[in-house]
Amino acid sequence: MAQVSLRQQLCPPELLGRMNATMRFLLGGAMPLGALLGTVLGAAAGARVALWVGAVGLLLSCLPLLRLGVPAVGYRFNGRAAAASVVSPASSPSTDR
Structure with missing residues (x-):
């Protein structure tokens, strides 16, 4: 469920349908x-x-996540993600709100 929320925050609203269809096709074909x-x-x-x-x-x-880091998404405003960056494994996420 968290990956769907992350994808929906990062994807522009006009491309949500295409992105969801592509993910269903790729994951459904892999099973x-x-x-x-x-x-x-x-x-x-x-x-x-x-x-x-x-x-x-x-x-x-899980090894690629440990090597590359996990994306951190900023706050949403006007229907778009405010900021998207990569949190390296050595750094901790920001607690500023």
């Missing part, structure tokens, strides 16, 4: 491919190995 890969791996190496590979893959998917 059947992952299911197929899991099935093939489970049949070839066993269910336990397939589950471990999936768990390790899920944990490794």
Whole structure:
């Protein structure tokens, strides 16, 4: 849910429909491919190995966020995000309001 809110804040209102449709297409298309890969791996190496590979893959998917940082969105005014910057892993987010 948080990713949807972040995307909606960063995307201009006139492009929200296209952005949501694109994300649904990409994520919806990735799920059947992952299911197929899991099935093939489970049949070839066993269910336990397939589950471990999936768990390790899920944990490794967070590494780019640790390396690149997480976007921090400023306050909204006039329907647009006021500021968008990248918070590096070493810095802490601002508490100014």
